[in-house]
Amino acid sequence: MIDMSIAPVMRTREYVGTKNVHLLPQTNQLRALHTVIRDRNVRREDFVFYSGRIIRLLIEAGLNLLPFDPCEVETPVGKTYDGLRFASQICGVSVVRAGESMEAGLRAVCGSIRIGKILIQRDKRTKLPHLYYSSLPEDIARRHVLLLDPMLATGGTALAAIQVLLERGVAEEKIIFINLITAPEGIAVVGERHPGVKIVTSSIEERLNENAYMVPGIGDFGDRYFGTDP
Ligand code: PRP
Ligand code: URA
Numbered sequence: 001m002i003d004m005s006i007a008p009v010m011r012t013r014e015y016v017g018t019k020n021v022h023l024l025p026q027t028n029q030l031r032a033l034h035t036v037i038r039d040r041n042v043r044r045e046d047f048v049f050y051s052g053r054i055i056r057l058l059i060e061a062g063l064n065l066l067p068f069d070p071c072e073v074e075t076p077v078g079k080t081y082d083g084l085r086f087a088s089q090i091c092g093v094s095v096v097r098a099g100e101s102m103e104a105g106l107r108a109v110c111g112s113i114r115i116g117k118i119l120i121q122r123d124k125r126t127k128l129p130h131l132y133y134s135s136l137p138e139d140i141a142r143r144h145v146l147l148l149d150p151m152l153a154t155g156g157t158a159l160a161a162i163q164v165l166l167e168r169g170v171a172e173e174k175i176i177f178i179n180l181i182t183a184p185e186g187i188a189v190v191g192e193r194h195p196g197v198k199i200v201t202s203s204i205e206e207r208l209n210e211n212a213y214m215v216p217g218i219g220d221f222g223d224r225y226f227g228t229d230p
Contacts (some may be wrong), residue, residue, distance in 0.1 A: 017031065020191055023062055024202045030054070036201060044227050048101075051150070054180055054202050055105040062146050062176045062200045066090065071187065088144050088174075091137050095120055095149035095161050097223035100177065101147035116140065118164050120157050127212040128154040134164050141169030149179035150221050152201070154212050155189035162194055172196030180221070181205055183214045186225050 024030060036042055036050040066082040075081050081127060092106045092115040093099075103115055116136035120129045137143065145165060152158055165175060173196040181203040190197060205214040213219070223229035 014171050017107055020195060021204075022061060022065065022198060022200045023188060023198075023204060024057055027216070030057070030202060033184075036192070038216065044224065047224050051101065051180065051221075052105060055102050055150070055178075056108065058178050058202055059102070059105050059109060060178065062178045062198075065176050065198055065200070066144055073162050077094070089142065090144045090146060091116060092142060092146045092148055093136060093161070093165065095119060095147070095157060096133075097121075098225065099148040101221075101225045106146060106148065118161050120160050121156060122212075127154060127156070129160045131160050131164065136164075136168055140165070143170075144176065145170055145173045147175055147177045149177070151201070151218075152177070152182040152186035152190070153208060153214055154180045154183070155186035158186060158190050159193060162197060163192070176200060181214060181218060183208050187230060 025159055029120045033050050033054050037047050037054070042050075056093070067087040069087040071083045071085040073081050073083055085143055090110070090113065092103065092110075092119055094103055094115060096119040098119050100117075106113060114137045117132040117134065118131070118136075120131050122129055147161060147165070149157065149161065162172075162175060162177075166172065172194050175181075175194075175197045177190070177197055177199045179199065182199065182201045183205050187199060187204065190199060205217055207215060209215050210216075218224070220229060
């Protein structure tokens with residue numbers, strides 16, 4: 001049995017159960033997956049595979065937050081099953097580049113889903129986000145949106161992406177922001193500015209370092225995933 005140290009659990013607890021932050025259960029399996037991808041010496045093939053497994057868990061958790069309607073079906077033995085079905089249409093929106101790593105996981109469970117793109121890059125020096133481009137489904141305002149970006153650090157990129165969605169008429173309450181790892185600073189900034197946005201994450205880190213990277217963190221996710229790390 002792994003003896004989970006008290007400190008990180010206590011740190012995360014203050015966010016658990018708050019209205020907008022949904023932290024995946026910190027199971028041993030999840031920690032084992034994190035252990036692989038956080039290892040600075042992991043092979044890229046394994047980084048891609050194991051981050052994909054966590055992304056799949058996150059997407060399933062995100063779909064759980066959608067509204068459902070009652071739906072009865074008749075079973076093969078002639079009985080009624082009181083079931084549920086999704087009550088609204090959805091779409092994905094990935095924040096390019098790192099968010100694109102989450103598209104395959106979304107398509108694996110929602111085959112024909114529409115996926116919009118928002119290209120935002122953090123300036124390497126100032127760490128401030130720059131919005132370059134967006135392309136979104138025409139009817140996005142009437143859909144629930146799964147916003148995909150594996151990293152929530154200062155929150156600058158998230159705020160810029162959410163702003164694009166709001167300007168296209170998407171209600172805050174219809175945005176489910178799916179992240180692999182988050183910093184307390186990023187959670188705070190998104191929660192204050194957009195309390196209706198739901199955040200689904202698999203880890204809340206200790207803090208940001210002086211270069212606005214999360215610690216203990218994972219390094220530059222996009223570089224490691226796409227193989228552009230120095
Ligand atoms: C990374 C990451 C997020 C952003 C988070 O993207 O994928 O989009 O930083 O940081 P923030 O919360 O401080 O804004 P980056 O701009 O490095 O581009 P990439 O996707 O090409 O790696
Ligand atoms: N972007 C990343 O890829 N990693 C961080 O820790 C912060 C921003």
